[in-house]
Amino acid sequence: MKKPIYMQLGISVLQILAFSFMLKSCVIQNPKPEDCVIVSVKITKVTEGSSSDIVFHDNGSDFYYINRGLEQGLNLDSLNAKVLNKTVTLHLAKVVGGITSEHISQMTLGDEIIYTEFKN
DSSP: OOOHHHHHHHHHHHHOOOOOOOHHHHHHHHHHGGGGEEEEEEOOOOEGGGOOOOOOEEESSSSEETTTTTTGTHHHHHHHHHHTTTTEEEHHHHEEOOOEEEEEEEETTTEEEEOOOOOO
């Protein structure tokens, strides 16, 4: 009678571990240029998102964000003046399974780096 209880407990523990691993693998930490997809996007709007994120909107329904950008000292007004109605190049981080996120790891305008998470 005790064997099924231990088996069920073991399965539950494995499920919890698998779920926590999956969540952790979706967190983007220390991205590398080779782990990103590069896209060019015309920015039509810059807004504040949740958790102090800075959100960049394109002329369609897509958006991209700098995670906690306001906490990192970036400013909405200066970003608006710099990138609004201009085409920028974004390095978007990939997550589990090679899926491209909306997380901006680097943003450039021409040769100027506006924002980067890449470490030298």
